[in-house]
């Protein structure tokens with residue numbers, strides 16, 4: 286699918302089909318089309334097909350970016366069943382030109398995403414070209430160059446999101462720490478200003494990353510610490526992403542119930558997001574130094590498995606009592622966050638499918654923004670909203686600390702209370718954040734939207750690419766600010 290902006294009136298553009306946006310469903314044209322639609326027997330939500338005139342009426346509920354994404358998604362979903370090669374559409378302007386055009390592309394590209402590698406029957410689409418006219422739906426004028434930039438940003442951010450989805454959707458038997466390492470190396474080879482370092486278990490031992498190593502001990506696959514760096518000629522700030530990359534989480538000896546284990550291939554979503562972000566950063570040529578540190582491991586059972594009652598000495602020197610081997614993500618992150626701080630970040634963001642509690646508390650579509658710096662959390666929340674991802678800021682309080690106290694070590698990996706699991710997991714990570722970085726750190730718990738077992742909005746069944754768009758939106762903001 287190619288996107289092209291033509292500085293021409295809609296009528297002057299040639300295409301197989303035309304999109305007509307309807308802002309009020311009760312208007313006559315929509316009703317007329319509805320009749321035709323029913324005759325032609327195509328089903329869709331908020332769309333009416335006028336086959337005779339090769340037009341598709343699409344309901345536009347508003348001009349928020351999310352309305353734009355959803356409208357183009359329903360347009361695509363209807364047209365993919367027809368043999369339409371080229372499509373023309375008017376422009377839709379929300380608050381910001383760049384974001385509006387980026388949302389158009391995202392709507393199409395997310396609607397088009399599928400993971401059908403293992404299916405005999407593959408869906409393909411005839412739609413090759415989408416021509417966007419400079420005719421604006423509500424007759425507004427806008428800067429063509431900004432619109433073009435928007436299309437480009439839309440392509441890059443949507444591709445990165447879909448790239449993360451592919452990694453997460455891939456099966457655990459085919460996607461191990463070594464596969465992740467290969468993907469990272471390939472990314473560095475094909476992308477400007479990106480280098481990649483892969484560290485094996487010997488390095489992890491040398492670095493005293495015992496928390497990380499313990500989690501992987503019962504796996505037949507070796508663990509990997511993957512360090513991707515993007516260094517442009519001039520950079521304003523150094524941003525570090527740390528991603529939880531559990532290629533599978535059985536829970537370890539504190540074994541998960543069968544029903545809860547299913548979907549745990551998605552426990553690598555934080556790492557997938559971190560990899561996708563740096564890919565997009567390079568394609569966008571951002572003037573920021575960005576690092577993605579991925580902790581790739583597998584939490585399995587076996588004679589060599591780490592155990593509840595073990596005490597692990599982490600890279601930071603903090604000792605950890607293992608009370609539950611299913612709270613493994615925080616152990617991998619603890620050592621990766623320690624490694625990341627040696628690089629002196631201006632901003633440190635970790636992403637992880639960390640707790641079931643986060644999904645229970647916020648629902649499956651919302652990620653948690655956790656940290657010590659309220660101002661940073663709020664600023665991140667505001668940008669994430671525009672990006673199309675749902676987030677919620679969660680705050681620590683003084684009464685939570687004692688819940689992760691341990692009688693035998695500096696900290697316990699599992700809370701003594703059944704309440705507030707997303708926050709106590711965040712507090713556990715906070716134990717590994719040095720004083721000077723406390724206010725520069727954010728923890729994103731993406732356990733919900735990382736993987737949803739149904740289609741929702743413009744996101745299809747399975748991986749959702751959680752974390753990618755919100756972080757990119759924040760980076761774009763940073764790169765443009767003084």
Ligand code: BES
Nearest residue numbers: 609611612613638639640641642699732
């Ligand atoms: N990977 C899971 C968290 C998870 C659960 C992600 C559901 C997505 C959907 C994590 O490693 C885990 O098992 N956490 C435990 C922690 C507990 C033992 C303290 C949890 O949330 O139950």
Ligand code: ZN
Nearest residue numbers: 534611612613
């Ligand atoms: Zn777990």
Ligand code: ZN
Nearest residue numbers: 531534552614
């Ligand atoms: Zn996990």
